[in-house]
Amino acid sequence: MNKEQIISKMKNGSLVIGILCILAAIFNGVLTFMYLVSQYIYVGRDANGEEITIEGNTVVAAAKNAYLRNGLTALLSMTLMIIAAILFFRIAKSGVPFSSFNITLVRGIGGLMILGSFLPGFIAHAITGFSADGIFLSMISPVAMINGLLIFFLAYIIKYGAMLQQESDETL
Secondary structure: OOHHHHHHHHHHHHHHHHHHHHHHHHHHHHHHHHHHHHHHHOOEEOOOOOEEOOOOOHHHHHHHHHHHHHHHHHHHHHHHHHHHHHHHHHHHHHOOOOOHHHHHHHHHHHHHHHHHOOHHHHHHHHHHOOOOOOHHHHOOOHHHHHHHHHHHHHHHHHHHHHHHHHHHHHHO
16 A cells, blocks of 8 residues: 555544544433433332432432442543544544644543543542442542553654654655
8 A cells, every 4th residue: 555545544534433433422422411310310219119318328329429420431431532533533634643733632532531530430429428348449440540541651652653754754
């Protein structure tokens, strides 16, 4: 394959991925709404069908905590997908993946992924006050944190590619 074919495939692929990111952002937006609304309307019922309040009821508190945490996670995911869509639409338009703005977008994605590994759990815990044994461990996602660090590090690789591209452009 020659350079023009590779750029063409990269542009077309970036356009498709950008569209998929927009669809994923819409899906995450719907999930965000559903989880956050569910957090406020969830009502536990006992065996007789009587409403159970959150005070003193671990099941209801855990459910509200989970709805809030999942809603915040979906909100962060929606934001990530919007940023990714911007990145891929820029690449589809210009055919240049190595730009300082794209590096900033990739760093932003990595940073949000790192925040998403612990922030929703901590916020949900702070708002609902739900606490159980091992709650600290359940508020942190080590895999998501490592994924965020990998994406954040990928920005340095893209930065290096941008430097090489600039050197190549200057020598031609």
